[in-house]
Amino acid sequence: DAMVIQNPRYQVTQFGKPVTLSCSQTLNHNVMYWYQQKSSQAPKLLFHYYDKDFNNEADTPDNFQSRRPNTSFCFLDIRSPGLGDAAMYLCATSRLAGGTYEQYFGPGTRLTVT
Amino acid sequence: DAKTTQPTSMDCAEGRAANLPCNHSTISGNEYVYWYRQIHSQGPQYIIHGLKNNETNEMASLIITEDRKSSTLILPHATLRDTAVYYCIVTDGGSQGNLIFGKGTKLSVKP
Numbered sequence: 642d643a644m645v646i647q648n649p650r651y652q653v654t655q656f657g658k659p660v661t662l663s664c665s666q667t668l669n670h671n672v673m674y675w676y677q678q679k680s681s682q683a684p685k686l687l688f689h690y691y692d693k694d695f696n697n698e699a700d701t702p703d704n705f706q707s708r709r710p711n712t713s714f715c716f717l718d719i720r721s722p723g724l725g726d727a728a729m730y731l732c733a734t735s736r737l738a739g740g741t742y743e744q745y746f747g748p749g750t751r752l753t754v755t
Numbered sequence: 756d757a758k759t760t761q762p763t764s765m766d767c768a769e770g771r772a773a774n775l776p777c778n779h780s781t782i783s784g785n786e787y788v789y790w791y792r793q794i795h796s797q798g799p800q801y802i803i804h805g806l807k808n809n810e811t812n813e814m815a816s817l818i819i820t821e822d823r824k825s826s827t828l829i830l831p832h833a834t835l836r837d838t839a840v841y842y843c844i845v846t847d848g849g850s851q852g853n854l855i856f857g858k859g860t861k862l863s864v865k866p
Contacts, residue, residue, distance in 0.1 A: 674853070683856035683857060683858055683859060684799065686853055686854065689853060731799070735852045737852075741804060743804070743852075744791075744799075744801060744854060745801070746798030746800065749797075
């Protein structure tokens with residue numbers, strides 16, 4: 642089945658130690674998104690790629706970076722994780738169809754910062 | 756900020772219809788209403804979307820008022836597996852599908 646895959650599902654990192662989260666998709670969608678979801682809160686969009694064009698949300702901290710080497714893969718890099726960055730990180734994909742976008746989400750990576 | 760208002764929580768008996776309301780009084784003409792749900796510890800799942808007309812698919816029905824200021828998501832025969840947080844989101848195609856999630860409605864389906 643076509644899907645959005647996130648690895649690892651659980652990630653533990655130390656305070657200040659860089660960490661990379663991975664997302665891949667078999668849907669061949671041209672748009673990929675990263676969301677952050679803290680405990681008991683709604684998902685919050687960090688940034689998205691439209692093809693190779695990177696679009697950062699205005700309030701996304703500089704500590705968060707992203708790479709998209711090809712259509713299938715997208716990475717979230719946290720340069721110096723703080724305790725406040727502990728959260729579920731969700732990757733999603735979509736494409737324009739019928740004038741709208743329907744997003745497909747991965748299962749998420751739960752990040753713990755010690 | 757989210758452009759929608761939803762009740763914080765709702766209960767529904769198993770097998771009955773679940774009707775989840777959403778207010779979006781500032782919606783503009785080119786904005787769609789989307790519904791997603793998030794079952795505990797999973798990623799959100801697309802349910803349905805609409806512009807003006809009522810829509811139905813295998814999961815749910817979406818009823819949009821004529822003035823488009825509110826809508827209702829209907830799960831016709833709720834099951835225990837429908838227990839989730841349901842998000843009503845308003846967005847336009849020009850933002851490349853970016854979703855601004857509000858707080859959503861926690862639907863609890865009870866036996």
